[in-house]
Amino acid sequence: MKKPFEAEHEMISRVLMGNEDAIRMANELFWISQVWDDLVDQDAPVPAATINRMMWIALVDLPLNPFYQLNFCALHPIIRGAIIDWMVATDIENSAGLGEDAPVVDVSVSYVLRDSISAILCHMAYLIGGYDWMVQVSPEIRAWVHDENVTEYVGKILERNGKRKKEGSGHGKKS
DSSP: OOOOHHHHHHHHHHHTTTOHHHHHHHHHHHHHHHHHHHHHHOOSOOOHHHHHHHHHIIIIIHHHOHHHHHTHHHHHHHHHHHHHHHHHHHHHHHHTTSOTTSOOOOHHHHHHHTTHHHHHHHHHHHHHHHHHHHHHHHHHHHHHHOOSOHHHHHHHHHHHHHHHHHHTOTTSOOO
């Protein structure tokens, strides 16, 4: 479920203590991740203009962001980890409940891996407010990112994949 932009912006602004460059970076990362997810899952149409804007933000605006530049060495490994976790989670989701040839990995593992994007926001909070601030806001950040419980999530994945199996599209990947 997508959160209303106003609530998302308010949450990010608060945990990043009003740091405008950090807020812009977080908003851009979350937006990029949502567009990327829509492109890969193919569960929402993504117009060419949105793809172009996503690429501009990722390749032009984000690298120029002062907070990102100042903290690149601290943020880059966490961003890289969040990306690979999301990719693995997506692979697990796409193979869940599709039969004997599918990898035997509990789909609840993908539920946990999807949370890695929250680690970026938690670390940004640390960089701005220090250890005590990170410890204070991290549980709230994690709960906010997980806006559905694991049972709902697993049910949606298995239902979606059951429809794909019936339609003959296998693992959701095109050959």
